[in-house]
Amino acid sequence: MPLPTLKDQFAALIAAPSVSCTQAALDQSNRQVIDLLAGWLxxxxxxxDIQQVSPGKFNLLASRGSGPGGLVLAGHSDTVPYDEQLWSSDPLRLTEVDGRWVGLGSCDMKGFFALVIEAVIPLLEHDFKQPLLILATCDEESSMSGARALATAGQPLGRAAVIGEPTGLRPIRMHKGILMDRIDVLGRSGHSSDPSLGHSAMEAMHEVMGELMGLRRQWQATFSNPQFTVPTPT
Structure with a gap:
């Protein structure tokens, strides 16, 4: 069937709700977006290749050509939650405002996939010497489970990647990562008249914070990249 126009692709992707959120009441499946992209590509x-990450959550890896190396055009298929009352237009309907297309995900980042398809169409008449891969992950806005599933699978994706997050059209060739962990400190109730009757979670957390600050100093002494405004881990 004929491929929809660029604007119609934008509209279809925005109309397919795919909110990801740690609050279960707001969380949605991204399957509609993945099916649209898989059909067009x-x-x-x-x-x-559609990979189920968890119930209702999917990654898509579309590839053309084969062999080692290659280029990955990477993005995520989900959006943040929204409050319709704060929108001046329907967030799930593509609307043109002052020459711009407005809708939930038009910039961050469903629109990236429509632009990718538009960009690669003229290239498809050529044989690819290395593979071209288009990657759409799930839950980037919440748990990052899609990216974690790819990392766990250990599948080599390509030699280089373009990540379509909005940057004001300024190329950015590297970005800091993020490491998240959780520490639970469990105390035991006692009484201020005899601290030995319990264990103070606040005192234990004080020691934990000291250790974490020491770890940060160690990392900052070990890792530094002057190309970043803040060159060390924070």
Missing amino acids: GDLGFRC
Whole structure:
């Protein structure tokens, strides 16, 4: 079937709700977005692999060409939650405002996939010397489970990647990562008249914070990249 126009692709992607949120009441499946992309890319001759990450959550890896190396065009298929009362237009309907297309995910980042498809169409008449891969992950806005599932699978994706997060059209060739951990400190109730009757969680957390600050100093002494405004881990 004919491929929708660029604007119609934008509209279809925005109309497919795919909110990811740690609050279960707001969380949604991204399957509609993945199916749209897989259908369009499949019609263009891409091999589409849909990976189920968890119930209702999916990654898409579409590839054309084979061999080592290659280029990955990477983005995520989910959006943040929204409050419709704060929008001046329907967030799930593409609207043109002052020459701009407005809708939930039009910039961050469903629109990236429509632009990718538009960009690769003229290239498809050529044989690819290395593979081109288009990656759409789930839950980037919440748990990052899609990216974690890819890392766990250990599948080599390509030699280079373009990540379509909005940057005001300024190329950014590297970005700091993030490491998240959780420490639970469990105390035991006692009485201020005899602290030995319990264990103070506040005192234990004081020691934990000291250790974490020491770890940060160690990392800052070990890792530094002057190309960042803040060159050391924070």
